[in-house]
Amino acid sequence: MADYIIRNGFVFDPILGINGDIMDVAVKDGKIVDAGDVTKATEIDASGMTVMAAGVDVHAHVAGPKVNVGRNFRPEDKLFSCSPRSGIKRMEAGFSVPTTIRTGYLYARMGFGFSMEAAMPPLYARHTHEEIVDTPIIDQGALPVFGNNWFVLEYIKENEVENTAAYIAWLLAQTKGYGVKCVNPGGTESWGWGMNCETVDDVVPYFDVTPRQIVDGLIAANEMLGLPHCMHVHGNSLGEPGNYGVTLDTLKIAEGHKPNNEFGRESVLHHTHLQFHCYGGESYASKSFESKSKEVMEYVNSTDNITFDLGVVTLDETTTMTADGPFEFHLSHMNNLKWANTDVELETAAGVVPFIYNPKTFIAGAQWAIGLELGLLIKDPMKAYITTDAPNAGPLMRYPRVYKWLMSAKARDDMLDNVLKYGDSVRERCYIGELDREISLYELAMMTRAGPAKTLGLSHMFGSLKAGLEGDVVVYPYNPESDTDDPEKIEYAFGNCNTLLKGGELIVKDGEVVSNGKQKRTFWVNAKTNENPVVERDISEKFKRYYTVTQNNYAVEGHHYVPNPYVIEVDATK
């Protein structure tokens, strides 16, 4: 493997406290080393450009059954967004739900090295892994969903944290999953009865357990196991006007929980796409719809065991997809477009609906503003990560556009004055008009690499240019001294990196993808627990009584579905 030295770039690394210093970054044998430790390295001239560790995406939907349903039932999404094979590059297609190939290339062009698939239905884990393997270049992991799982609901109802933890450990090993995701806790299961859980104290029918208990129990089990990532929640009442109270109730469940892990993670709860959970008002139709981002951020800023990601609406036509089945049903009745849904036996459900965030409507404009407000109101950017909940609030390829809005007040004003039809109402009923903060490159590095790597428990591998970390380095064609006049330069630069090294391999050279990557890995967490005959018996019973597959046909066979694993071992036997 060739060694590389990236010379004279403006380096941004919040972990090392480097803020735009002109330095050299070296990669040897796939790892970052001190610049003096390489001798016969290939030189890359980064003068006048920005150098960072490669990006880490904490939450995106880029592999698995619902993503594939989105691809299948939206041929029109690929109609005019196709580029043929050329050179080493394979054919790419799709806008909001790109093919696996385009997903890999998009991440590479945006300078990312790792992405977490945010919701894996355990029963369909095999499919998720097939798509992960087919996605070139980037390392990936996937979070199985637990928030509506029958085992979890029953154990938590009885306050059996140890059994919950044992079941989680078993399922992670079966599905080759990375951590604990929880979508609309209890609500998706309630939907099977035609109901939902709209607050944290609504009771799930039959199981007689509340979202509050589920979130609390899953955090406790997550910390009992000492998993690298914290509990990752998509709260109740997503997208409902007036839901910020439910959001605060959900966040407050983390009070009293302490992080327990060997990975340097400080958060016990990660709340995803928080934008969809910060709404005031009574309904979309009333004049009362407003931003409550400040109220939610006041709480987030006052605690140190919560992280979140933004979920910025990018005002595009996109494809929504979530394990929040009742929400997708609701959405399909708002726009009357096509709708796909499924119930995943004892585990979860999901729906898929195309959606257009129309800048000519007040609601879409307010949603756009609220997402950005969260990023602008955060005190410690290590706790707030930039996402679009891709593709739910916007396609993956819009990340650079979100950076532009966060980094340039001028770009935001242009949106409010010239693009949004109800820009004045958005200024009135949201906080965006009073926020003139501009996220710096140093803060951007926290919000897109250092922070997500830390909360995923991967800061020993990603998110910094510290010697010994993975050789994931990106050079963006952005000069922090002379390119600050034009916000469009931000969007261009972060969508078209000049150079990407992934694990020491040259992937993007002079803005062109030159390799499909050889080292792509699937990360999963193997948590060792004490023998638990109760849980073993319960699993065997449930498979015999309820599942349509046998227990023997359930597991993801690692050698076949995860050909290049990176296993993080956790010992929870003590």
Next chain:
Amino acid sequence: MAKITLTATKTPELRLEAENISPDIFAGKSVAEIAQLHVFVGKESQKLGDYFEVAGESGSTAANTTIVINGDVSRVKYIGMKMTDGEVIINGDADMYVGAWMSGGKITANGSVDAFSGLGMTGGELTVKGNAGNYLGAAYRGDWRGMQGGIIRVSGNAGSDIGTFMRGGTIIIGGNVDVHVGTHMEGGTIIVKGDAKSRVGGQMVKGEIYVFGDIEVMMPGFQYRKDVDIEVDGTEGSFALYEGDIGERHGKKKGETIYGQLYMKY
């Protein structure tokens, strides 16, 4: 108005995908440049000049450019795709996707056109002197935005699935149509001067369909309301008005439920 003449010189082995035959693309280009434009044959990219003799002169803009196509283009797809202005005259039969996604200008096919013509069209005029194939003025596969504006006039017959997901504009068929007319229609007008088979207006939400001849099998979701005397495309007559599709969702305007309207001529 400047005129470019394309004369087909050979029949392609496979279908020729020629989305470059459009006044928007030809405008401002010399004959030699036009001959160099690409066409796809299967997975291969070839030159327009390999299949056509190009003569005449293009205008400076699409608006003052006319393209006349002579010879056999019955295996040439996408003529006039996405055109915004100007004129295309096809002296013969053309293959699929004629005038697909067109937003302005005028296409006249003196022969017949195959399926998917006027697909997702938002404006302009498409006139077909012969017959039209299936999915005329419909939506692209998976899309919910069929024809949204403009006018399609076919002198002969048309195939099945006319105006699927249609939202605006007018389709006039001089002859007969096959099954599925105006499925999922949300606006616009379809006039059939001849007969229609079954499933006219299935899952229709809004818009109007006029049938001068017979409907072989009527959809059960349509209810007879009243008789009306009206003029349709220059013909006066008595029509029976049916509303539907009752099984579909329907919006309200001033307290009144809006239905799709199906008129059958006595």
